[in-house]
Amino acid sequence: MASRLLGRAAPLRFTSISRRPPCVRYLNVDHPAQGIPPPLQGVKILDLTRVLAGPTATMLLADLGADVIKVEEVSRGDDTRSWYPPAAPLIDSAPEEAAHLPPESAYFLAVNRNKRSITVNFKQPEGLAIVHKLVKQADVLVENFVSGKLAEAGLGWEDCRRLNPRLVYASITGYGQTGPFGKAAGYDVIVEAEAGLMHITGEPDGPPCKVGVAVTDIATGLYAHGAIMAGLLSREKTGQGVWIDCNLFESQLAGLANIASNYLIAGQEGSRHGTAHPSIVPYQVFPCKDGFIMIGAGNDKQFKLFAERILERPDLPSNSKFSTNKSRVANRQELVDLITETLQKEGRDHWIEKLTGLGVPFGPINNIHQTFAHPQVAARQMVTEVEHPRAGKIKLVSPAVTYNGKRMPVRRPPPYLSQHTTEILTELGYSGQQIAELKEKKTI
Template sequence: MRFDLPLSGVKVLDLSRVLAGPMSTMVLADLGADVIKVEHPDRGDDTRDWGMQVAPGYTTYFSSFNRNKRSTAVDISTPQGAETIRKLAATCDVIVENFKAGGMERFGLGYEVLQKVNPRLVYCAISGYDRAGPEASRPGYDLVVQGESGLMGINGEANSPPLKFGVAAVDLFTGMYAAQAILASLYKTKSTGKGCRIDLALYDCGVMISSYYGLEALLLGHNPPRYGNQHPSIVPYGVFEAQDGPLVIAVGNNAQYRKLCNEVLHRPDLATDERFETNLKRSKSRVELSATLHEELLKHRKQDLLDKLAAVGIPSGQVFGLHEALTDPRTRKAGLLHSLSLPDDGEVTVLSSPWRFNGERLPVRRPPMLGEHSQQVAMELRDGGP
């Protein structure tokens, strides 16, 4: 199938590195934008040296956030490099950068300068903290923000130390928020002919991730309890142990709870117990109910439980390790993994974007080599664009 991708014709200059910025531009690239990734000629993006090496210049980390892009090598700290960026900005619809406050201005590449070069430019600046606040100059790191925003404080078991998320959740969310804002700005620019500046801070996005847990903390007036693999608001809803291992059971309403008791566990007394009749009551009595359910579930084998739960319409599933999940037929049949050839006859595996358009996955191109498209980009500048 030949795709007419939604962002075909949109040109993005990616001056960001590591994760949040590259995540946002990868979203745009997946949707069809021509993303030119600007990298330092010697070291490239830091993440070319992070994670497991696949081939020279390719790592699992870099490949995760840079598919579908082109790479040009430019040292923007030099007058010649800065001039190249100004020329590129004049041809682009979007710029994304994540330098510390004042970094782009120091190179003569701040929004005020580039907006004069290109009034239609959507300029997205990602920082660690509010650029208008007292911490504007602090560098932003996902792990630090997970601690400062309270996310570590809501993750993990009740009696364990604060726990970070398994992936860089703040960076990932910030990248998605940035992509959303860029898309909205591009839509507005179509009618107004004017671009804008977008500012995003990792800390702000970290606070947003707290969602309903954060509102509960404000209502309580203190830190809410942590429930580990159980849901803080819905009971029973979490990871449970069967005779031969863990499974997920997600009882989403009172009717499903009654089915769990009557048709799966054959404990009608638990369904009629006034302490457990509604979710609000079950939440208040979660300790007592959880202890009883733990005893009952250990009487059954995992697959037997999964079959019975599915038969009565109660959401449930396996608890896979990451390798098991990625190699499961479900993942492969969905087309979520792509093995792509490298220039040296090697191979790199990348994930697909999660969308389908008209029933089809979007095309995937391998992450670029450092400076792979420098000559091509230079020729386009000379000739007036691709």
């Protein structure tokens, strides 16, 4: 694989936002970042996923240089294409062939960079033949259909393995390929509820809450991305492909972390604590005069600093009710009320200034505007501007990881529906006449 995976990076087609706020230090100023060659260059990935978990996994693989071909339904494409507003405004010079399409939804744009789009109706024999040809050329196939549905269509693991014994075939489902829920569809918010996360999220005296973003989907996409990389490495050792079974339920169960361990080891049931920690005090959000701030004094030394320098109560660390974390947990409400009374006397910025450099973990509760205005966002170039053929210049969150100080490039904007159908079919050997006939039949 090494000879296939290593190569020269594709030309950059993006501009990184690089506004430098004052007093920001940049890493590697004297040693320009070199990055790494795209490790998955030459790897072809067939992406039959929709919505969030699967597209997250394939986007991460595309970021590493893989050629990701997103296979979409002919008329509507990925479900998230219709999830708007908000959507990116269209430009006057948008391609005429895409004039019938809806605007590019912000949701779809979030997780589909660096991919190509082909539309295929593989319920038709000609469409299935197209996907079979793609399978023969692919290194990886990723799908998130309900268990068994692709096998009914002639695209299951056994079907594809016969076509390509070296194929890494990744299935992302709600509950896995087996078990009493194996045939059930999976939805992030349902699995959040069913696999414990919603039970431990929310205020103690309030109802269960979902997390503000689809974390179960995202976690599953991350697990799938790592599993696919492992599958490619395994193939290099065995010469054979592998069927990866990744699902929302098990990803969420694994994500319960210490809460799951508390139950398995000690039989301790989880509960809701709002922003507080069940085993550490003070460790939660506190109201200020004009906003909120998160305080995390996780040990006695930090609490001593907090009490003396912020609360101006040097007596508290020697008070038997607050001298140890165990005692602070036992007297949680009394200490929380005392801290709240003090912090509400001044505004958020006042406390931020006093806490900065003190050695007590803290953070302001930022809204999304404040988050993207954070100086670290500009300093680390965490937003990338890319030219989209229908929407013009759009901003995307940059890939989250740097290699030797440099991010992998955004080589392609998220594709509009069927943008690369003709290009991909031509690569497969179809003639212009054949492509026109397939369009006439609505096969593509």
